[in-house]
Amino acid sequence: MLVYHPAFDVYHGVFRALLLLENAPNKSMPFDALRIVDLYFLFPYLLADFEFPRGAGRRGRQLAGTRSRFNTLPSPKTFVSQMQGLHKLISAALAGRGLIQADALKDGNVERTDNAFPEELLRQATSEDTVLAAYLGSTLATIPLLGKDGLKARSRLMEFRYDPT
Template identity: 75%
Template structure:
């Protein structure tokens, strides 16, 4: 997946209430709205779009670390693509995941991360988190 797709999906994972503002792809809205839950004063961002832009450097460090641990392909990352390797996620990380975490991650990975990134129907446009008007079509 493109690195910008991962950035958007990661934001939805950390702040699932933002899913409520997503224009869902066909067939993904019912579960997405359920997973969104509700925002509270403890889990809201003043500007998700600004937060996403400001956290770009942090995402670069994170994916570089994942490539260093060979959980994603370093070669693919050089061209802006995040591609899993066959290496397993460490058990220690999986032990800390709740069933809700796994459900949300599964949904985001299969229903949201698979939406093309670019264009009027792409994830950038649907999420309203990144500019899409100048995307190549």
């Protein structure tokens, strides 16, 4: 039996990545930050387990009440790990279309180019999508990735203890 899930759809992943990058300051974020905020875009209820920095949690806790339109996860940490290959494919597709900088991607950053956001994709975003992407891109993605107070540590989705600080 074939079951569709947007998390495994490259085209839906491109849509999510562009929406998140459009809402990030400087339209860029580290690759691992994109992986983490993409998980929260797909499964916003997981925000309930996130350790928010001071001042960022009120809106995050409101969004945590949003049920996932897609599914629930038995292990978010395992899911993020399994999605790494798909995220690399999504990034490569965006770089191939000239929507993100290939050189920055080699350095572990996902950075939008000045090429226009495809309008037909933007029209596909629901108001819920835009609100969630705005919060994730402008708030969570701006938390430094590394260290004991970084995004990896706060989300508890990736190993952080051996990160250089």
